[in-house]
Amino acid sequence: MARVLSLFRPWPVLTPACWRKPLLCKMSMDSRARGVFAAAVEAVQPDAVVRQSIERKGDSVTISGRNFTLKHNLHLVGFGKAVLGMAAEAERIVGDHLVKGIISVPHGIQKTLQQHGKLHLLLKETSRIKVVEGAKHNLPDADALRAAEEIQQLATQLTEKDLLLVLISGGGSALLPAPIPPILLQEKLEVTRKLAAAGATIQELNTVRRPLSSLKGGGLARCAHPAQVIGLVLSDVIGDPLDLIASGPTVLSEKMPEEVLSVLRHYKLLNTLPASVKDVLGRHSPRDQKDAPQDILNVLIGSNSLALKCAGRRARELGFRPVVLAPGVCGDVRSVSRLYGLLARFACSREEPSPELAAEVLMLGPEVGVETWDLCRTMKVLDEGRTEGWGATCVLAGGEPTVELLGMGRGGRNQELALRVALELRGLGPHGPVFLSGGTDGQDGPTDAAGAITDAGLFEEAQAQGLDIENFLSNNDSYTFFTHLSAGRRLLVPGLTCTNVMDVHALLIPPIPTNKP
Incomplete structure (x- = not known):
């Protein structure tokens, strides 16, 4: 392990502020883990990310270094789970130049925001932005289709004098369905459902969806041509690829039927295609790039990386x-939980960690989407914390691990990951590491929890209460487990967060006693 760690220059030794302030130290590890998660969510609130991305000066705005003149020529459209709050803030900043707006948002979100007292994320009664709620259960529906048609109509009426502000967040694909005629919405939905059931990746799903849609793959930007188009994007996709977030309505991409047919052939779905889909794929012709809109600015204004930075x-x-x-971080929760367990043991070892332990950490990298460089860098920090004696370290990560559904229980990937990490932490003592996993949207599966918090003492606590962790895991019933354990106090229930940048993981390592005299 020493050879691995020697690749890096020494990090400065920093004295943790908490250990200099006894009052702050009275906070429990559980409370501090929740505080870290809350900071991550707060950093990517829809109004905050929009406010930070638009600089207003008189009759102009500056966005990502570019200046745009406002002459009562601004139009606004949006689609996604966080778009209502984004639109409310955008209207506060530039509403005096707004001509018209239409946004497609999740079913019931306005009522929910009112119930939770989050009025600052709602539009005013005098707003010029029309709100259409749809995509119930996160599936494209007639209401979402109607919203997409109105957004398309607004875009096609713009001229070279107009400015179109497009607000995009996770969930935008379901809220902007616009199948190319004669494809019906149900036919397109059935194709994507079959692909998802067959195990297609998000990249493959978008490869198929884009050529069948009028607005995805840059279609919205083409409709708005020759107007100036600005896309403000809040990412919920690993790696933040702008062409995949909401299927990239403002990101120009050539729609290649050959790629679609290749994906469908791979999953043995060619023979099940509706006649309308075959018709659309058969009449494709390459677009003339000379006529492609040029005045498009896409800006990533919020992501998991930003959330982790503020959590840090x-x-x-x-x-x-x-x-x-x-x-x-991605891959099966079994592999992800094993990684966090190994990192915890590496950090909590009173002696030099074995080379085998470090080697297993590095071997897990490709399975969980983490580069070797990042694993080595993290182990170096943990090793310094251990050898320096104070060892108070917080390992932060984000992403979307996956769960293989074998049972009929209730739960989500965050709760199951937390429960599996608890098993990995067994034996590290009652005052050992604490692990939190939570969805930044406040929802984890069909439950009211965003995730859960576990530690090295959870296994013994469960045994004392007669709860068999393995039985709950085999039934994918992590939520039921946590509701029974200590009256649900380990559940993470922040309520509606109004944003979504995937999940946040936090592994808190307490000070490890040193063997030095």
């Missing part, structure tokens, strides 16, 4: 030395 600041305030492992 909060962790430092709470007495931990933060280290961000990666914002794109």
